[in-house]
Amino acid sequence: MATSITLRLESPEATAALGRRLGEAARPGDVVTLGGSLGAGKTTLTQAIGQGLGVPPTCYITSPTFSLLHEYPGRLPLYHLDLYRLGSEEELAELGVEDWLYGEGMAVIEWPDRLGSMLPAERLHIELRLESATARTVTVTAFGSAWEERLAQLSDQPPAFSCQQDQDGGAG
Numbered sequence: 655m656a657t658s659i660t661l662r663l664e665s666p667e668a669t670a671a672l673g674r675r676l677g678e679a680a681r682p683g684d685v686v687t688l689g690g691s692l693g694a695g696k697t698t699l700t701q702a703i704g705q706g707l708g709v710p711p712t713c714y715i716t717s718p719t720f721s722l723l724h725e726y727p728g729r730l731p732l733y734h735l736d737l738y739r740l741g742s743e744e745e746l747a748e749l750g751v752e753d754w755l756y757g758e759g760m761a762v763i764e765w766p767d768r769l770g771s772m773l774p775a776e777r778l779h780i781e782l783r784l785e786s787a788t789a790r791t792v793t794v795t796a797f798g799s800a801w802e803e804r805l806a807q808l809s810d811q812p813p814a815f816s817c818q819q820d821q822d823g824g825a826g
Contacts, residue, residue: 657805658795665788669695670702672792676778677706679804680730680760685774687766690782695790696764699782703762704732717764723754731759737768746772776800 663669676686686703688696701715707728709715718724718736726732733754740746746769754761755774766773776798783791796805 656795656797657802658793659805660791660793662785663790663792666698669699669790669792670705673699673702673704674706675807677703677708677728677732677760679807680707681800682730682758682760683756684760684800685755685777686760686762687773687777687779688762688764688782689766689779691784694782694784696782699780700732700734700762700764703760704728704734707732707760722749725754725759731757733757733759733761735761735763737763737765740768743768743770743772746770778805 661672663672680703688699690696697715697717704713704715704726707726707730709726709728709732713726715726715732715734716724718734719738722735722737722740724734726734735751735754737746751769751772755772763769766779778801779795779797781793781795783793785791794805796802
């Protein structure tokens, strides 16, 4: 069973606040997967997660679309993967992606569907949907127990957030 909450983020500042909270709550080996259309804010959210992890401001977080992975130092290393350009699960295995998925840091993965059977069972999935130039609706789903408790804490958000909690019996 997966637990989900839906958040309405009215501004870029609200999106950044969510990302920072996720980074602050991160533990070694955590995996966050990000879904959403191009321009939905996946890299922006990852930048805020990096702030929460203590990635120095001199290490500007950018999309690793053409390099697959960017690694950043912080309280925990941040492994930012963008799998958009990869064609097969075998290609990922050859590249050693499991080293980042199960490493000492936190992995944030854009286009996680490319992982296929390598998608970790324990993960937090965030689906971003554009509502306007500044607003997003995000559905945050905890798969497994590692993020369950931390997900419940997200319902206590600043006023820029509105929250709805769901129980989803579907597999993830």
